[in-house]
Amino acid sequence: MRIKRVEADTVAEALRELRRELGEHALILHTRQLPPRGVTGWFRSARVEVLGAVDEPELLRAPAARSDAGASAFARMQQEAAARLQGATSAGVGAEPARAPASREAQRQAVAERLARFRAVTPTLPLGTTPAPAGRRDGAVRDAGGRPTGGDTATPAPGPPVEAGLGGVRFAGDARDPGVRPARRVAFVGPTGAGKTTTLAKLAARAQLDEGRRVGLVTIDTYRIGAVPQLAAYAEILRVPLEVAHTAEELARALGRLADREVVFIDTIGRSPLGGGVDALVPFLAVASADEVHLVLAATTRPADSIRAAASFARLAPNRLVITKLDETEDHSAVVEVARATGLPLAWFGVGQEVPDDLEPATAERLGGLLAGGGR
Ligand SMILES: Nc1nc2c(ncn2[C@@H]2O[C@H](COP(=O)(O)OP(=O)(O)OP(=O)(O)O)[C@@H](O)[C@H]2O)c(=O)[nH]1
Ligand SMILES: [Mg+2]
Known part of the structure; x- marks a missing residue:
């Protein structure tokens, strides 16, 4: 794993710098606000320190990826980061892939991969993202028949008739x-x-x-x-x-x-x-x-x-x-x-x-x- 420390005025800026140095898959290990330095520090706005890491295999893959595809992916990343920083409504951000149903699945897949990579590289970080145990969600809440309910918003598991005794309970x-x-x-x-x-x-x-x-x-x-x-x-x-x-x-x-x-x-x-x-x-x-x-x-x-x-x-x-x-x-x-x-x-x-x-x-x-x- 390669680790890099970056100092910047904002977290967003530091993240952009980290991605430039470590690539798209850089993981954030630590962020903190730096105390002002010296007497003049009182008059400066606070800076932040961000520590990032990347798996060595990611780095090893990087030279091979120095193809057009790699270069354009990097350029796109930079554009997105720049647009984000400006809160921009530029074409790149305005036409966010999340809007296109066809690419949403790809986006979901990419997020799942990044979560998995994050868990693998940083098993001790205080994240609410522990790996699923074998058999997936063994400890999850089950319905009355003992079936795991899944977490799908669109299709909540059908339960038995509402129990008496819920009087006074409201639902949003x-x-x-x-x-x-x-x-x-x-x-x-x-x-x-x-x-x-x-x-x-x-x-x-x-x-x-x-x-x-x-x-x-x-x-x-x-x-x-x-x-x-x-x-x-x-x-x-x-x-x-x-x-x-x-x-x-x-x-x-x-x-x-x-x-x-x-x-x-x-x-x-x-x-x-x-x-x-x-x-x-x-x-x-x-x-x-x-x-x-x-x-x-x-x-x-x-x-x-x-x-x-x-x-x-x-x-x-x-x-x-x-x-x-x-x-x-x-x-x-x-x-x-x-x-x-x-x-x-x-x-x-x-x-x-x-x-x-x-x-x-x-x-x-x-x-x-x-x-x-x-x-x-
Ligand atoms: N088992 C279980 N753990 C949960 C659930 N929700 C959160 N956690 C865990 O509870 C711990 C605290 O979760 P956080 O989301 O950090 O809680 P928080 O309220 O933001 O905590 P503070 O910001 O420190 O006040 C983490 O380990 C989460 O993974 C849940 O529904 N079930
Ligand atoms: Mg919290």
Whole structure:
């Protein structure tokens, strides 16, 4: 593996430089903001450091690929990167392959390959993309008959009749009706480690690959070590632009730069619901003015703690509920309890770590099936 470190003013610029040096398959190992240097540093805008790597076989293949095809692929990559940096509407970006149904399959294949390569090269990175176990998704949620449900948004597995006892639980399914204008900005909030970034990545991948929408990503999580690289890796894999915002003002500018994107997913920093941590997010959410604010809670958290967390995050005005890690518990009654107590409509169920597959639309049938199946 060859590793290279790059310093630049923005993450996007650094990524472009890395790709130039290491090729299209460069993987992002680490990103951090550099502290200002010396007294004059106070007056300079912050720079970022990005560490990238590439498998040696990729490099060995490079000379052979110095054909016209290789050269044009590289030129295309550069054009795309340049266009992305400018938030351009140039022909290259405007005619994004994601829009053409014929090339969407190829794009999906390319993303799957990049995910696989990423897993192979960086097995220890904190990504929500662990390899599928043999037999695929063995730990995934199953329906009442013990069948794995799959994660297909379009065809949720038919469950048994809705269980009695779901009274008071709301579902956000209506929002996915074709007639309803799709959200343009989607934010994710919730306690630490609940699965915000992973859920964001799953939904971003679907929006791009299944719906052919032009996707942008923004993170304001510049606090946790590894948070930016985690999302940067997904941005790289999906080939979508990522903006990093440290302040509400930066977020406003970042959203402006992503104005050509049909949907922008906004990741936030995980906050303990206790103490004043959630308050710090208020100005960001105000600037984000997201159509959808997903409160992400894990099914493995005690219901009382989830309900307390939801009360604390209420000041960020979430309007959707995502319950993750349903695959990690057999007691799904907590989902009902939490959904009922918060009054938020259930939107998605996270059923594993795999991006983008392990996400299911939350429906009454599905929840009824989970409960009827004794948690399987
Ligand atoms: N089993 C399982 N694991 C999940 C699911 N969703 C997320 N995870 C895992 O949970 C861990 C935390 O996920 P993240 O997406 O980083 O959580 P986060 O809320 O963004 O975390 P912070 O940004 O640190 O607050 C990762 O290891 C994910 O792979 C799920 O539905 N099932
Ligand atoms: Mg996160």
